[in-house]
Amino acid sequence: MDVRSGVGSNRPVASDYRFSGPLVLRLLGVGLAGVGVLVLALAGLAVLLGLPAGVLGAGVLAAAVLVVGLGFVATRGVVVVRLDDAGYRIRFVRGAGVRQEAWKQVEDVATATVAGERCVVLRLRDGRTSTVPVGLLAGRTEDFVEDLREHLNRGHGYRRIPGLER
Numbered sequence: 825m826d827v828r829s830g831v832g833s834n835r836p837v838a839s840d841y842r843f844s845g846p847l848v849l850r851l852l853g854v855g856l857a858g859v860g861v862l863v864l865a866l867a868g869l870a871v872l873l874g875l876p877a878g879v880l881g882a883g884v885l886a887a888a889v890l891v892v893g894l895g896f897v898a899t900r901g902v903v904v905v906r907l908d909d910a911g912y913r914i915r916f917v918r919g920a921g922v923r924q925e926a927w928k929q930v931e932d933v934a935t936a937t938v939a940g941e942r943c944v945v946l947r948l949r950d951g952r953t954s955t956v957p958v959g960l961l962a963g964r965t966e967d968f969v970e971d972l973r974e975h976l977n978r979g980h981g982y983r984r985i986p987g988l989e990r
Contacts, residue, residue, distance in 0.1 A: 927979020
């Protein structure tokens with residue numbers, strides 16, 4: 825049973841795409857390095873200004889809480905692209921253009937390279953565009969494009985002819 829395309833189920837389900845693992849790890853590394861620099865700066869200030877040890881201890885405790893918070897956010901898996909029956913929504917992507925629209929407003933889909941990144945570009949009827957850098961997403965690019973195509977076809981009312989497969 826293919827749940828993603830709705831075959832064998834009452835209705836199609838939404839598809840959520842998250843940031844890729846390597847990107848999350850890079851961002852987490854930058855965050856951890858930033859916390860480390862803040863702790864070092866606080867330690868330097870504590871030594872130079874002769875602050876009590878409790879100030880440095882409170883700073884280290886706050887840094888530990890921040891590290892745990894960063895880890896929680898990194899493992900939570902924030903949804904970047906959501907495809908559902910009504911349309912699509914793009915979050916946390918700088919330069920994405922139109923972030924949310926109904927499928928009926930999508931005129932066509934193309935691939936492009938923007939700033940060295942492979943992207944899927946959804947062109948809307950009014951001339952605006954939405955751009956999704958597929959390298960940011962977890963999973964295979966081909967799976968995302970196929971899922972996008974299926975949602976777009978359903979959104980326009982197209983159905984597969986039984987027995988005809990790509």
